[in-house]
Amino acid sequence: MMTDNIIWLDFNDAPEQRDELVSDTDVLRVGVLDRLEAVLHYLFPQGRIRGGKFYVGDVDGNAGKSLVVELDGPRRGLWKDFSTDEGGDVIDLWARSQGRSARHDFPRLAAEIRQWLGIVSHSHSHSQSVVRQPARTNAVDELGPYTAKWDYLTPDGQLIACVYRYDPPSGKEYRPWDVRARMWRAPDPRPLYNLPAVSKAKQVILVEGEKCADALIAAGIVATTAMNGAKAPIDKTDWLPLAGKSVVIWPDRDAPGWDYAENAARACVAAGCASVVILVPPTTKPEKWDAADAVAEGFDCATMIAQGERRVVKAAAPSLPTFTLGALLDDDSPLPPDLISPRVLTPGGMLVFGGAPKVGKSDFLLSWLAHMAAGATFLDMRPPRPLRVFYLQAEVQYHYLRERVKDVRLPSHRLLEARDNFVATSQLHMVLDDAGLAQIIPAIANAFRGLPPDIIAIDPIRNLFDGGDAGGENDNGAMLFFLSQRVERIRQEVNPDAGVVLAHHTKKLGKKQFEEDPFQALAGAGSLRGYYSSGMVLYRPDESRSTRQLIFELRNGPGIPLKHVDKIHGEWREVDSSERLVMQEYGQRLDAERRRKCDVILQILFDEAANGRCYTANQFAEAFEGKAGLGGERTIRDRLSALATQGYIKYFRNASDYGLPPARTKFGYLCVEGMVLRSVIGEPDPNTGELPTREVAVLPTHFKCLQSGAALPVENPEVWVYQDDINDSQEPA
Structure with missing residues (x-):
């Protein structure tokens, strides 16, 4: 409206800016989802599409499989990085790939996406709507x-x-x-x-x-x-x-x-x-x-x-990657993280694990790989996360394999990851020739629902060996053919960054010769040692003793000292190499005494609950100091802590459910398996004088974490998984 040269502007019909922004966001999201595959390959050229999902290493676009983007169904465009447990929608992924925040940098991000999609912004279209000509003739x-x-x-x-x-x-x-x-x-x-x-x-x-x-x-x-x-x-x-x-x-x-x-x-x-x-x-x-x-x-x-x-x-000209000294000195990019630290197995590396027959290689390897699948430390060898492990074994039949697996002692709170991350074959009757690879490669590729394995283990080489026409496993040429044309083909087809573990037997060498160079005892050692990135040998120096030496050879890291290991109460542990062997009889008496005292503590807790009494750790140590041969108050507390770490003692914090006063401790009341609390619930019977009682099974609510020592909620209070029987290093003498 205009009167007397005065222009009146009516803003009542102006579009609401917030609604326009929301509409613009929806337009961008629809446009990106419509061309999602092209968008992902633009942002992450090293990514791959497999089975309705897009895989890449991380938001920085590195090669790998940790970050997964859904391509099908209602979840199209949603992503998650399993290594960092982060995720979001495709707009957020675009922002993260550029080092921005979808929330704080949205105007700049929206302009970038609009430009990529070829969409003109609302404000631009409004301002030029009067002068723009029709797009089509x-x-x-x-x-x-x-x-x-x-x-x-x-x-x-x-x-x-x-x-x-x-x-x-x-x-x-x-x-x-x-x-x-x-x-x-x-x-x-x-x-x-x-x-x-x-x-x-x-x-x-x-x-x-x-x-x-x-x-x-x-x-x-x-x-x-x-x-x-x-x-x-x-x-x-x-x-x-x-x-x-x-x-x-x-x-x-x-x-x-x-x-x-x-x-x-x-x-x-x-x-x-x-x-x-x-x-x-x-x-x-x-x-x-x-x-x-x-x-x-x-x-x-x-x-x-x-x-x-x-x-x-x-034809492509042959190219040989070369690096100047200056380029090497100036490259400060981080090293790829170890699959198993410290440098025991690196991405794309190969570890050969050797040992004489009956030394326990397969038992050791099974326990080691199960711990890696659970994300648990094993003899100071640590995975960065629960690893996906494919165990290609050709010795043990199914029923005996499952028997061995049930004997592996894993931390209870890690068991859930290991259940899906560890995949094994029963005894195979094949060799890794072209026909064998045609069966093995698809089986490994499909073992983890489209995700690539982190470790491929072959146990033993002998049963699956194919050296072409060159000869047997003791021939260096045949061994080189097997490694380069068979093992590497599996890795390249399934995951080039996977670590390979090969179990192999050692030849009979004299004790002196073995001590001078144990890895020379590997059959086909010339080719193996020139090919692998690390080696381990399990060796029994004294056939009359169960203690074994675990010897390491690393190509890409500092040396790892020799370890003395033994399987004690179903678990592989590092043992003292000198005092415990020399004073074995004395050590056995100490072990027996420690075990007796621990059994006494567990029995006391069980019996006291039957009489209506429960204790915190401090209360128990004060009440039973100097009794039943348990020693002083501090010693009792140390034993309680060790038993809790091993899983024999847990805790319950719901004291009111059992008619007990609140426990003044961060852990709660002590609890053992099968414990029943008997309590009086009324007046004595006038005829017999007996007190009416009630018996309630006591179930734990928390356990002590083996790694951090913190009190964590139990997953299933009905199931008790003992992490450790008697750990000498944690218990007082």
Whole structure:
């Protein structure tokens, strides 16, 4: 409204800014989810798609499998990093990949996503709505609504052009839109498709048309195409983004497709590609069969790209990675974390575990691997987290394998992780030749619901050995063939970063010879020692004693001192190498006395509860000081602490449920397995004088953590898992 040259502005119809922001966020989220696979390959070129999920190492884009993005169903776009236990939606993932916060940096983040998607912001569209001309001309409008659209972007994600597909009655047609010129035409020069991912890839698959490129991209393969496919004018296309890359051209199975491949191959060579090959489509496929058809029918595209018939247009020059002293000195990037520290097994490393027959290799290996699967320390060897372990064993039948597994002593609070993280085979009757690998590789790849294994263990080498035509396991040439062509093939097919553990026997050597170089006792030692990154040998120096030596050899870290180990009460432990062996009889008497005192404590707690009395640790130590041969108050407290650490004593904090006063301690009242609390519930019987009582089973609510010493809630109060029988190092004499 305007009167007397005064302009009155009515803001009542102005859009509510918060609603506009929410709407804009929804538009961005829908746009990103619609092109989720392309977005993920743009953000994380080293990621892979497997089984409806996208895998990458972390939010920084490192190679690996810890971060998983859902691609299917209602959870599409949700992600979780299992190494850090972080997660969120795809907008948050985009922000984290750029080192930003989706909450605090949203305006900048939204602008970046809009630019990548080719979406004009609301404020920009409002301000130019008066002067903007219709995007389409009459000629294009006559084709009807477009049925498909592909965006061409610069390597940094800026929109260059869009290609629209129309399907009028006269047949399919394509129309390019030059974003910068804002005209219905192809840009000059014409860009390649999917440049953000192409710019970061070493190998690129060149196909015929955007539909084929999108099909391969969705399968986790970096693909591109020239605008207009087989009809693309080669001389008007910018091929320079492919310079220095290995290009594999996948033509449609027809004459125009092969002509396109030949012309594109010459252009790629002229652009300076490192190598150029043209795949030959299988002759069994129908006319016009292409990459999109291959993906739709579940064809093994990766194998065809890697091993399929091809015509080499330009071979790759052999490249040898070299590093100057300056580059090595200036590289301060962190070392990859150990799979098993300290440097016992590193990512992509190989550990050979040897020992003579009947020394206990398989029993030791089973216990060690189960602890790694549980994320628990074993003889000072520590995993960074619960590891996924595939145990390929060829000695023990199923029933005896499960018997051994039930004897492994794992911390109760770690058992849940180990149940799924440890996968084993029963006794195998095969060798690792081509036929054996065809069975083994899929079994390992599918063992952990699509996640890759961290450790692949083979026990023993002898039963699965295939040295080709070179000979047996004692032959260095045959051993090298087995390691490079069999074991490495398993690792490369399943997870190149997995650690490999090989159980192997040692030859008979004299004691002096063994002490001088124990690893020379490994059969095929020449090839093994030149190939592995670490070694362990289990050796019994005295056949009359059960104590064994555990000897280490590390290629990538400082030496680990020899350990003396023994299996005591079902658990492998490190023992004193001198005093306990020399004074074995005296030590046995001490063990018996310690065991007696611990049994006395457990029995007292049980009997006292039957008489209606429960104790905290301090109350028990004060009440029974100098009684039953238990020693002083401090000694009793130390024994109670050791028994709690071992799982023989737990705690209950719900004192009121049993009619007890609150315990003035962070742990609570002491509790043992099967304990029953008897309490008086009324007046004496007038006839007999007997007091009426009630018996209630006492169940623990907390236990003492073996690692931290903290009081943690029990998972199942009905189940008692003893972590330690009698640990000499924790108990007082």
